[in-house]
Amino acid sequence: MTMNLLDQILEHNEYFVENNLYEQYRTSRFPNKKLVVVSCMDTRLTELLPAAMGLKNGDSKIIKTAGAVVSHPFGSVMRSIMVAIYELGAQEICVVGHHDCGMTSIDPNHTLQKMRDRGISENTIDTLGYAGIDLRHWLKGISSLEESVLESARVIRQHPLIPADVRVHGLVIHPVTGRLEVLAGDYQLETDLA
Ligand SMILES: [Zn+2]
Structure with missing residues (x-):
């Protein structure tokens, strides 16, 4: 009989906990770098994104959603951002989309x-x-990755409950090399508003 996925996970978990493998991940719930990253749930980014951004466990709040889209100004992504800012001290927000995103081809x-x-x-x-x-x-996907990242960054930047001293940036990451490209830094987003 083959083991189902949950049993495999639980078997690994027992080993993980009993051998104190969690020790290397210990940290507090406050983000060391006062950073929130909003990115895509793409599986290629699971370890690549924090590694490519130099983020270790404890450094950043990472919010994952299909396409890195902030689809609603009062949805769960924005609520998570609010908690990160007001309760956990975050001061910088990076929306990080990625090339070859599955959400660009959803019909x-x-x-x-x-x-x-x-x-x-x-x-x-x-x-x-x-x-x-x-x-x-x-269910609609996104038509342009760059536009979508900028739009999500604007939804955050222009949100009535986001304080002016929080910096918001829009970036794109390459899903293979991890190379980051800044589409709009905080200064540019501010200028867009003017
Ligand atoms: Zn994606």
Whole structure:
């Protein structure tokens, strides 16, 4: 019998804890670098992104979301940013999108079809539509990575609850080499507003 994934995880976990492998990760819950990184859930970035940015455990709050998109000014990403700033002392925010992002090729109609194929009824989809939930818009990907990163950075920078002394930057990372490119630093985002 092959072990299922959860059992594999739990088996590793027992070894990890019993051998004190956690010691090297010990830190506080306050970000040492007073930094928040908003980035994509892409699996290539899991270890590459912190390594390429020189971030160790404890250095930064890292918020992961598909496409590194801040889709709503009062959604869960913004709430996490608020907590990071006001409760945990963050002063700098980097939105870091990446080249070759899967969110640039998402077609919401295909996703809806896959839902139907997996047993979600047309009735359910219609009912959500009648309730005012625009599924196509909700599932929509991003058309331009650069524009999307800048837009998310602007949503944060222009948010009425973000204090003026917090710096916000928009960057893109290469998913293979880890090379960072600054699309707009805080100064440029401020200038955009003027
Ligand atoms: Zn991505």
